[in-house]
Amino acid sequence: MKKSRILTATLTAALVGTLALTACSGGDSDSADGGNKEITFMFRGGTDEKAAYQAAIDKYTADTGVKVNVIVTDADQYATKLQAAVAGNNVPDVFYIEQASLQSYVASGVLMDITDAVDASGIDLDNIWPYGVNSYRFNGTVQGTSDGALYGLPKDVGPFSFGYNKTMFEAAGIPLPDKDTPLTWEEFVDICKQLTVDTDGDGVVDQWGTGLNVQWNLQSLVWGNGGDWTNEDHTEVTVDTPEFAEALQAFADLTNVDNVTPSAADAATLDTYQRWMAGEIGFFPVGPWDVSTYNDLDFDYDLIPWPTLGDESATWVGSLGIGVSNTSKYPDEAVQLATYLSADADAQQTLVDANIQIPNLIDMADTWAADTAAEPANRQEFLDIVQDYGHAMPAAFTYGAEWYDELWTNIQPVLDGKQTAADYLAQEQPKMQQLLDESIANAEQAG
Structure with missing residues (x-):
């Protein structure tokens, strides 16, 4: 899917x-x-x-x-x-x-x-x-x-779970992650750095710790850090909070500071999904719809809780x-x-x-x-997400998703390290709020 x-x-x-x-x-x-x-x-x-x-x-x-x-x-x-x-x-x-x-x-x-x-x-x-x-x-x-x-x-x-390449971990001599306890963000980044290497000695990195897509993976960091897209009744956009900004900045830093993801040029040659499939990435998301394909890959993989900036793991269902x-x-x-x-x-x-x-x-x-x-082996992780720590996507129960989609429209400068997350979110919040207000008005009119 x-x-x-x-x-x-x-x-x-x-x-x-x-x-x-x-x-x-x-x-x-x-x-x-x-x-x-x-x-x-x-x-x-x-x-x-x-x-x-x-x-x-x-x-x-x-x-x-x-x-x-x-x-x-x-x-x-x-x-x-x-x-x-x-x-x-x-x-x-x-x-x-x-x-x-x-x-x-x-x-x-x-x-x-x-x-x-x-x-x-x-x-x-x-x-x-x-x-x-x-x-x-x-x-x-x-x-x-x-x-x-x-x-x-x-x-x-x-349930959108988190996977890791067991074969890569074993080859690197890195202990396998605990299936019940989420990695702290520091632990996650440290392992990613150990996995980001030049495997063939030609001076060019060809294996990376991770390679995440901001539209489908930022949610975990934001929720785990205590942030959210809206207030509880979905009337106020709340992306301009310190918790949200810290999560988005940490995401961008994986590429620009920690250097544990493929560069934009690397991704243009072969995207991160294809690199995961080729056994070149250590951590990558796994949905139930992926299992039929992933089970045929040339390496072993398993599921763990999402790494977290806060005290608990979070993801979307x-x-x-x-x-x-x-x-x-x-x-x-x-x-x-x-x-x-x-x-x-x-x-x-x-x-x-x-x-x-x-x-x-x-x-x-x-x-x-x-x-x-x-x-x-750890298919229970899928059920834990549904029963315990999974969240509905931010626009799941609003009247349309245009307000939510706005966040991704001009986010690339943040991902490229050319704009801070806090500055970007401050400029986006009013735009998103206007679209959410319109969505609420449309819902009231339709009702």
Whole structure:
């Protein structure tokens, strides 16, 4: 699963203004060969995910007789194609939804309230991660709480863990990190320096301690240091605090002061993800969607808590949802498919066996994590993030993410060491606040 950008407030406002709920979803009509029902499922994913979902859907069709027309896109194309389908009044019966797009889709009438249908289905919502279920609840004012109507079910929960190259550590004679105790920032940087070396003696560094992406990895440092993007009710942007600035500066210093990451020139030749895959980087993030690929690498790896500037580890846990179109010709079958993909034990086993996600079902997840023969060995770390120290992404439950995306727009001078983090955050906070205010106003107007 790649992390594509979520819909901006501008686009979601346009959807609210232009959608006319007059068209039918789910194929043209009953098929001519006997009236079999057919519904459409639109999702995104790589090769492994496509294969796993097709296998699960084939079994669903065999069990129910309901045909499913599968539309699958790459992650980077999904949002654009779904927006086009919505604007063209050709919404798929069942489709992936981002957390941050849920409120706009509810306001514009795209998503069906499936609360009663799910209750009647008999699935045990208490056996699905609460964070996943609540992510798709909305009470008209607040998203993510247990009292809202249900507008989707979790496709997954995505704990963003931290990995290390065990083979590299062993070759360097460095003790393996403790799987339960996070490294302090000083310990982490020290190990990174030991791992950053010229392995072939040509005078050029070709192995690095780490190589992190600011958009997906800064969150851990900020939260672990006591900072955050907003106040608790998501009305005030709080990036201009000393805690936030210290975290961003420490991130930039990995490259400009500590010299433990590939330079911009190195990254232009081969990005850090590819260098991790090639065994050239010691520490790198690992999501459940990475496991099917990482398990085939030429080195051993495992999971540990995120290193921290503060006293405790922190990271984010994401989620994708499965929603049902409000204009589906076959709403009962569409809800049935959504509940099947999210909560059926056989379907979950198919997806989990493909190493593309952790189980949605809590009892299945406990058994899955306890498998000591599995790779990575410390799969329990994924569950610890979901149960303990994972945070929702800053824009997960706001009306669009344009305010959040603004932080990354002009951040490169900080990463290049040409501007201090504190100065940059002081100039960005008012811009982000204005966009958040607009987002809140848009939500109130839509509501």
